[in-house]
Amino acid sequence: TAGNRIFHFGQCRVSMSMTEIRLGFTAIKANIQARDPIRTLSILSHPHSLHKVKSSDRCCITHHLFNFYVDKVFKHCKTEDSYINRKISSIANSFLSMKRKLRQCHEQNKCMCEEESTEKFKQILANYEGLNVTSAAMKSLGELDILLDWME
Amino acid sequence: SGVLCCSLPNPRNVHFESINMKNVLHWSAPEGIGHGVLYKVKYLVYGVGKWIRKPECRNINRTWCDLSSETSDYEEQYYASVKAFLNGMCSDWIETTRFNPLTDSKESSSCSQIYRRKKNLLFYVFQWWFSISNNTLVVPWLEPGTAYCVSAQIRVTTPLLHSGFSKEYCIATLKDKTA
Numbered sequence A: 001t002a003g004n005r006i007f008h009f010g011q012c013r014v015s016m017s018m019t020e021i022r023l024g025f026t027a028i029k030a031n032i033q034a035r036d037p038i039r040t041l042s043i044l045s046h047p048h049s050l051h052k053v054k055s056s057d058r059c060c061i062t063h064h065l066f067n068f069y070v071d072k073v074f075k076h077c078k079t080e081d082s083y084i085n086r087k088i089s090s091i092a093n094s095f096l097s098m099k100r101k102l103r104q105c106h107e108q109n110k111c112m113c114e115e116e117s118t119e120k121f122k123q124i125l126a127n128y129e130g131l132n133v134t135s136a137a138m139k140s141l142g143e144l145d146i147l148l149d150w151m152e
Numbered sequence B: 001s002g003v004l005c006c007s008l009p010n011p012r013n014v015h016f017e018s019i020n021m022k023n024v025l026h027w028s029a030p031e032g033i034g035h036g037v038l039y040k041v042k043y044l045v046y047g048v049g050k051w052i053r054k055p056e057c058r059n060i061n062r063t064w065c066d067l068s069s070e071t072s073d074y075e076e077q078y079y080a081s082v083k084a085f086l087n088g089m090c091s092d093w094i095e096t097t098r099f100n101p102l103t104d105s106k107e108s109s110s111c112s113q114i115y116r117r118k119k120n121l122l123f124y125v126f127q128w129w130f131s132i133s134n135n136t137l138v139v140p141w142l143e144p145g146t147a148y149c150v151s152a153q154i155r156v157t158t159p160l161l162h163s164g165f166s167k168e169y170c171i172a173t174l175k176d177k178t179a
Helices: A019-034 A055-076 A082-107 A115-129 A133-142 A144-151
Strands: A004-009 A012-017 B012-019 B022-028 B038-045 B052-060 B064-066 B078-086 B112-117 B147-152 B169-172
Touching: A004 A055, A012 A019, A012 A082, A019 A082, A019 A133, A019 A144, A055 A082, A055 A115, A055 A133, A055 A144, A115 A133, A133 A144, B012 B078, B022 B038, B022 B078, B052 B064
Parallel strands: none
Antiparallel strands: A004 A012, B012 B022, B022 B064, B038 B052, B038 B078, B112 B147, B147 B169
16 A cells, blocks of 8 residues: 555554555544534543553554544544545544554564553543543544554 | 623634744634734643643734744644733634644755756756755765756655745856866
8 A cells, every 4th residue: 555654563563554544534634623622631642641652562552542443433423424424434444454454463462461551541441431422432533643643 | 890791703713823843823803803902812732621821922912923832742732712802892712723733834845956957048957856864965066157956845754744845046156167
């Protein structure tokens, strides 16, 4: 795929392309973020920033977050706008593909979850569960660039 | 104390303009309002609980405010907001969209590409493309008596970003006296 790059998540090395996801998100970012009126809460970046994650924990956190977005976010982000919905579906499919690639590392035990990363992900889930499902899903989708910036 | 009546029209088009990580908040004056309007500015780190006032942009009459130092952490995202005041009246707080300094900042330009322009016939021979990481470039093999023009562009690999090319600067080499 155009823009494929090798991503290093600790011991796990995965070839992925962020280009489509970036383009898709850029196209819907203003619309999605406008649907999130809560400025003072974040799902991914507070109280603990993704950028403080140790290199050895990167794979586990990324694996958890791919599952999180596929299982808890995209399916709750239906809008009245078909263009937006198509873009969300396209991003979701890209995530499915990346999730499968990362699973290989998980199966090869290159994606171990230590306590810190488990705690970190628990915090993200707590942030998510602190809101009603639709608000939490829309906010998470609006924070996709936080995840992409951190991964890249 | 006088209670402010917030019926003033709102500032318009409140947005960040960011070039080379210089993040400046811009807006337009409220519709149909002439002189004398003053503004206040505040900003917020997305996900953190409180708005922070910008003292240097309190009661200003200009329609911009430099928030570069307040929005310099590229691991964070931000909102900013502006309120207008006139003759005891005020507007609502009007916010920007969410600002990501990492991806919403344009780069001006500094990566070189050299043309060669010969005599009066203006033609560009696209000769060299250099990728440099600092801001000096030495090009050793140039022809005497020839004008060379330089134009530059910034390229960043993570995330994949590049600027437009700069304005062209040209210089002519000395004539070869031995020829």
